[in-house]
Amino acid sequence: xxxxxxxxxxxxxxxxxxxxxxxxxxxPAYAQQFRDVPDAAPSRAHRLGTDDLGRDRLARLLEGxxxxxxxxxxxxxxxxxxxxxxxxxxxxAGRWIERALLAATDLFLSLPWLFLLxxxxxxxxxxxxxFASVTVTFVLLGSLGWAAAARVVCADxxxxxxxxxxxxxxxxxxxxxxxxxxQVMPNLMPVLSAQFxxxxxxxxxxxxxxGMLGLGVAEPLPSWGGLLRELEGFAMFSAHWWQFMPLxxxxxxxxxxxxxxxxxxxxx
Amino acid sequence: xKCKLALCLLLSATVAARAESELRFCLRSEPKTFNPxxxxxxxxxxxRYLTGGVLxxxxxxxxxxxxxxxxxxxxxGNGKTISFKLRQGLHFSDGTPFTAEDVAFTMQKLMDPxxxxxxxxxFRSGEGxxxxxxxxPTSVTVTFPAPVVGxxxxxxxxxxxxxxSGQKEMAVLGPYRVADYKPGSYLLLKRNPxxxxxxxxxxxxxxxxxxRLEIQQNRDMELLRLMRGEIDFINSxxxxxxxxxxxQASGLVEDAGTSLDAEQMWFNQVxxxxxxxxxxxxxxxxxxxxxxxxxxxxxxxxxxxFRGYARPAVSWISPANKYWFNAKLQPRRxxxxxxxxxxxxxxxxxxxxxxxxxxxxxxxxxxxxxxxNKAREEMATMIxxxxxxxxxxxxxxxxxxxxxxxxxxxxxxxxxxxxxxxNNSLDPNTQMTVWLSSGDDHQWDPHQKTPATAWEAEIDxxxxxxxSTADVKKRKQAxxxxxxxxxxxxxFIYLVNKDSLSAVSPSLHNAHPVVLRPQVYWxxxxxTLGNEVARTR
Numbered sequence: 001x002x003x004x005x006x007x008x009x010x011x012x013x014x015x016x017x018x019x020x021x022x023x024x025x026x027x028p029a030y031a032q033q034f035r036d037v038p039d040a041a042p043s044r045a046h047r048l049g050t051d052d053l054g055r056d057r058l059a060r061l062l063e064g065x066x067x068x069x070x071x072x073x074x075x076x077x078x079x080x081x082x083x084x085x086x087x088x089x090x091x092x093a094g095r096w097i098e099r100a101l102l103a104a105t106d107l108f109l110s111l112p113w114l115f116l117l118x119x120x121x122x123x124x125x126x127x128x129x130x131f132a133s134v135t136v137t138f139v140l141l142g143s144l145g146w147a148a149a150a151r152v153v154c155a156d157x158x159x160x161x162x163x164x165x166x167x168x169x170x171x172x173x174x175x176x177x178x179x180x181x182x183q184v185m186p187n188l189m190p191v192l193s194a195q196f197x198x199x200x201x202x203x204x205x206x207x208x209x210x211g212m213l214g215l216g217v218a219e220p221l222p223s224w225g226g227l228l229r230e231l232e233g234f235a236m237f238s239a240h241w242w243q244f245m246p247l248x249x250x251x252x253x254x255x256x257x258x259x260x261x262x263x264x265x266x267x268x
Numbered sequence: 269x270k271c272k273l274a275l276c277l278l279l280s281a282t283v284a285a286r287a288e289s290e291l292r293f294c295l296r297s298e299p300k301t302f303n304p305x306x307x308x309x310x311x312x313x314x315x316r317y318l319t320g321g322v323l324x325x326x327x328x329x330x331x332x333x334x335x336x337x338x339x340x341x342x343x344x345g346n347g348k349t350i351s352f353k354l355r356q357g358l359h360f361s362d363g364t365p366f367t368a369e370d371v372a373f374t375m376q377k378l379m380d381p382x383x384x385x386x387x388x389x390x391f392r393s394g395e396g397x398x399x400x401x402x403x404x405p406t407s408v409t410v411t412f413p414a415p416v417v418g419x420x421x422x423x424x425x426x427x428x429x430x431x432x433s434g435q436k437e438m439a440v441l442g443p444y445r446v447a448d449y450k451p452g453s454y455l456l457l458k459r460n461p462x463x464x465x466x467x468x469x470x471x472x473x474x475x476x477x478x479x480r481l482e483i484q485q486n487r488d489m490e491l492l493r494l495m496r497g498e499i500d501f502i503n504s505x506x507x508x509x510x511x512x513x514x515x516q517a518s519g520l521v522e523d524a525g526t527s528l529d530a531e532q533m534w535f536n537q538v539x540x541x542x543x544x545x546x547x548x549x550x551x552x553x554x555x556x557x558x559x560x561x562x563x564x565x566x567x568x569x570x571x572x573x574f575r576g577y578a579r580p581a582v583s584w585i586s587p588a589n590k591y592w593f594n595a596k597l598q599p600r601r602x603x604x605x606x607x608x609x610x611x612x613x614x615x616x617x618x619x620x621x622x623x624x625x626x627x628x629x630x631x632x633x634x635x636x637x638x639x640x641n642k643a644r645e646e647m648a649t650m651i652x653x654x655x656x657x658x659x660x661x662x663x664x665x666x667x668x669x670x671x672x673x674x675x676x677x678x679x680x681x682x683x684x685x686x687x688x689x690x691n692n693s694l695d696p697n698t699q700m701t702v703w704l705s706s707g708d709d710h711q712w713d714p715h716q717k718t719p720a721t722a723w724e725a726e727i728d729x730x731x732x733x734x735x736s737t738a739d740v741k742k743r744k745q746a747x748x749x750x751x752x753x754x755x756x757x758x759x760f761i762y763l764v765n766k767d768s769l770s771a772v773s774p775s776l777h778n779a780h781p782v783v784l785r786p787q788v789y790w791x792x793x794x795x796t797l798g799n800e801v802a803r804t805r
Contacts, residue, residue: 033653038572052508053572053646122671126634126682127663219649219664229642232488238512 008259015065015253022062030059031220041240048242051230055220061246064222067131068204069253071138076199078142080149084192087153091161092180102154108147116144117210130221137210137217141203149195156191160184201254208250224250288477289797291776292499293789294484299455302446303437304427305378305385311481317786318457318479320427321441321464323352323371324420328782328790331590331694333420337366337428337441337464347415347738350423354406359462360430360439368408372400373431375410387425390698391416417735417743418695443474443793455481465793474793491771494520500776500797501788505769506643507574513771520771522788523577524781526588527768528691530581531647532760533635533684535560537713539720541680546629551683555614557758559607561600563658564651568602570764573646577769581762583751584702588765588783589694592744594751604658611658623659632661633683636675639666647763648686676711685711686763692785696734696747703731703750712759723757774798 028034028046034054042049048057090101120140124133160166161184169183208225210216217223227246231239299311304320307313323338335341338352358366378388379398391398396413403409416422433439438446441464444457457479465473482499484490491509493499495516505513505521514521535551536543543551550556566580579587580599587593608618615626623631635651637644648664655662667675675682692698701707705716705724719725727750734746754760768783775798781787789795 031653033572033650035568035572035650053649118668118671122667126636126665127632129663218666219645220652238516 005259008256011252012256012260015249016069019062019066019069022059022066028056028059030055030063030222032056042242048245049240057242057245060222060227061249064224064227064246065249065253067134067217067221068207068224071134072200072203072207073196075138075142075145075203076196078139079145079199079203080192080196082143082146083149083153083195084188086146087150087155088157088180088184088188090150090154091157092176092184098154102151105147105150105154108144111144113144113206114209117141130218134207134217134221134223137207138203141206145199145203145206149199152195153188153191156188157184160187197257197260201257204250204254289475290478290480291476291789291795291797292480292482293501293503294490294493294499295455295481296485296487296490298451298483304429305374305383305387307425308386311483314481314786315446315455315457316425316427317442318444318789318792319440319442319446319460321366322426322428323354323423326421326424326694326784328784328786329780331784333424341420341423343419343738345411345415347417347419348413349409349411350419351409352407354408355464356406358441358464360433360441361445361460361462362430362433362435362439363462364430364433364439366428366430366441367405368402369405369431370428371408371410372402374426374429375400377429378426390422390425391419393417415736415738417697417738419738421695444479447478452483454483457481463793475796476792479792494771494773497773497775500773501779502771503786503788505771507577507766507769508642510577510769510771511575519774522770522772522779522781524768524770524783524787526579526586526765527783528586528588528694528765529688530584530586530691530765531644531686531688531763532581533651533686533763534712534760535684536676536680536682537720537759538680539713543683546625546627547633547683550625550631550633553614554757555610556616557761558600559610559658560655560660561758561761562603562607562610563660564600564654564761564763565602566599566763568654569647569650573643573650574764574766577767578764579767581765582755583762584689584699584754584760585696585747585751586691586765588768592694592696592747594748596748597751597755602654604654607658618659621659622661630661631659632663634663634665635684635686636665636667636672636682637686638669638672644686644688651686677714694784696743696750700731700735703727721757723753727753 032055034046034050034056036054037046037050038054039052040046040050040054046056046058048061051057051060086101086105090098090105093101117137117140121137124136128136166179166183169179174182204224207216207223208228210225216225224246228250230243231247295311295314297309297311299315300309301307301312302315304316307316322336324333324341325336326332327334337358338354340353342351343349344351352368352371354366354368354371360366375398377383378385379391380388391412393412393416394414398413399411401409401411412419428441429437430439440460443460443463443465445460446455447458448454448456459474459477463473467473482493484493487509490499490502491513494502510521510523535557537548537552539548541548570576570578570580582597582599583594585593587595611623616623616631618624625631635648637648645664645666648662652662652664672685676685701709702711704710705713705719705728708714710716713720716724719728730746730750734743737743768781768787770781770788772779772781772788777796777798778791778794779788780791782790784790
């Protein structure tokens with residue numbers, strides 16, 4: 001299992017390096033429209049061709065990857081922290097707090113995410129920059145995506161609380177906070193870590209879905225979701241191989257995240 | 269033996285099924301009504317067009333009225349009265365005879381205030397009763413309380429109802445009648461056995477026995493079904509799909525030329541909007557609006573976004589509207605130097621690539637458009653780059669449609685909007701609510717108590733003038749002048765007129781798509797299918 005995981009980590013590192021180093025190389029800007037060559041095939045000037053408006057596909061793919069790969073882990077971190085906080089508090093606190101927190105968790109699980117995101121997107125000020133808008137979108141994804149993980153964390157914390165080493169610590173006079181910090185949290189780390197890695201591809205795909213609805217990242221900033229819109233519906237049947245590159249990259253990166261995660265799951 | 273019998277049965281069933289020619293195409297939504305006086309959605313309009321018999325029909329190719337159930341008609345009293353001579357010996361699909369009483373009954377239903385007929389609304393020109401007089405079984409006169417503009421053309425949408433049939437609105441005079449309807453699945457129309465038209469050889473029309481309208485909302489599925497031969501045509505295609513289909517099967521696609529529809533952009537000029545005062549000053553300035561218009565490369569929009577299947581727009585009336593379009597007007601040329609000169613007149617100046625107004629505010633605004641409409645999003649993105657050329661920062665915001673409508677009609681919390689205008693009618697009078705300053709659809713500043721500007725007051729006067737006379741020349745002069753004012757003032761910045769694109773299966777014969785709706789099947793009773801041609805031979 002080590003080899004595929006190593007390959008996955010290596011590939012992710014390569015993608016991240018390409019995103020970071022991409023702007024250092026001279027090349028067309030991701031927003032620049034070369035209107036004389038719209039929808040062009042790959043060439044020396046445009047290595048992956050151009051899109052419908054004549055924008056360089058490679059530059060847009062790198063920028064879109066940067067946007068998605070920067071913000072999806074940030075949203076995953078936010079949701080994992082919230083899940084840890086809510087789940088652990090629910091398990092450690094008294095009964096009514098636990099009930100209230102679990103009821104809130106159920107409420108979040110039952111919320112129609114998509115409509116909520118569309119509504120919030122509509123309420124945002126119109127003159128915010130595309131990057132601010134996409135950041136808000138991912139913050140929303142992070143703030144809404146903690147509920148399922150919180151239930152897992154709560155169940156694990158409850159199990160940990162009745163473990164012998166926690167009982168021994170409690171018998172030794174440890175207070176609740178000390179117990180949480182020194183005994184429970186270190187043992188919750190594998191669960192939280194797994195939730196973090198699981199959330200990244202989920203958020204990437206959610207943003208891609210929003211992008212497919214035209215509600216993702218604002219123009220001219222690209223994201224994987226926005227780039228995938230080119231393959232909507234009937235257009236996919238007549239697309240050229242280079243138009244599938246965002247899809248290939250998305251599938252491979254999400255796959256790599258899952259391979260990276262596999263070790264974490266085993267160690268839980 | 270059993271197998272052979274089954275095969276024979278199957279073959280005979282197939283032959284029987286093929287013997288009846290059936291045209292198939294898709295409706296994008298469920299028809300809301302089969303009652304022709306209540307039609308307001310596209311799908312119901314399709315059913316009305318295919319089943320309803322009208323007194324006269326606008327020929328979609330020549331844009332001229334032609335006699336149908338009425339052999340002749342005469343408009344008099346400055347557009348207040350219309351008299352019809354009717355054909356004799358015609359019958360509804362259920363066998364009930366057609367007489368002048370049916371015309372009177374239809375007019376009564378149409379104008380009944382309790383029915384709320386959208387078709388009838390077009391005839392409401394003033395307070396008072398509509399009087400229909402049946403002179404003989406084949407002649408009838410309708411008198412309105414006030415002149416009705418373009419009166420005769422309005423009858424293109426009036427499907428005659430039977431006054432005596434027990435089947436009520438299901439008894440029809442058009443080429444087809446409703447035979448079967450499975451909500452969410454299909455609507456089957458079968459030939460009207462009493463349809464009155466015959467071809468030159470004396471054969472009763474229509475040639476095609478049945479029309480199956482498949483209810484299919486997904487446009488991709490519609491295309492796939494056309495490719496698989498499951499449907500016979502697609503009435504309206506967007507440029508991207510047209511191009512892709514053309515690449516795969518060039519014989520399938522048809523470009524009927526410039527359509528009546530326009531894509532346009534406008535600025536929020538509502539005085540009570542929550543915009544800052546300096547932005548209101550920008551948007552109410554004619555120079556500012558014209559500068560923005562001059563900075564937009566319409567040729568690029570037509571070539572890149574619509575792949576050449578569009579042309580730069582000039583006016584609120586498309587060049588496809590042969591009579592009413594003001595041919596003296598030319599599209600605005602892409603000229604950013606001229607734009608900067610206009611802006612300089614208003615005290616704007618450019619520093620380090622950014623445009624500033626007189627008070628030092630950097631010029632930045634957003635344009636909203638509906639999410640999911642790829643062509644509009646692409647147009648907005650191209651305009652974004654064009655405006656960057658004169659130092660303006662444009663933020664493109666896509667919103668779900670209800671949120672967008674909320675902003676442009678209720679809260680007025682937006683700066684600019686990019687949308688399209690779908691136009692079904694040739695007569696400019698149908699756009700009264702857009703051009704009257706008090707109108708609901710006067711989008712840049714609706715519901716004005718008194719016109720905010722002198723040019724809006726002039727438009728009000730001209731539009732009322734053209735609506736109050738039946739003299740077509742006077743109307744044309746007034747409408748031409750309104751087009752000139754709009755071209756000068758640019759409350760709407762017209763971007764492009766899209767082409768009317770459709771796809772027609774090679775098995776469908778005699779289809780000559782046109783720009784007016786319904787593009788492909790406007791001559792439904794003349795269409796034939798491959799097997800029908802073979803059978804005729």
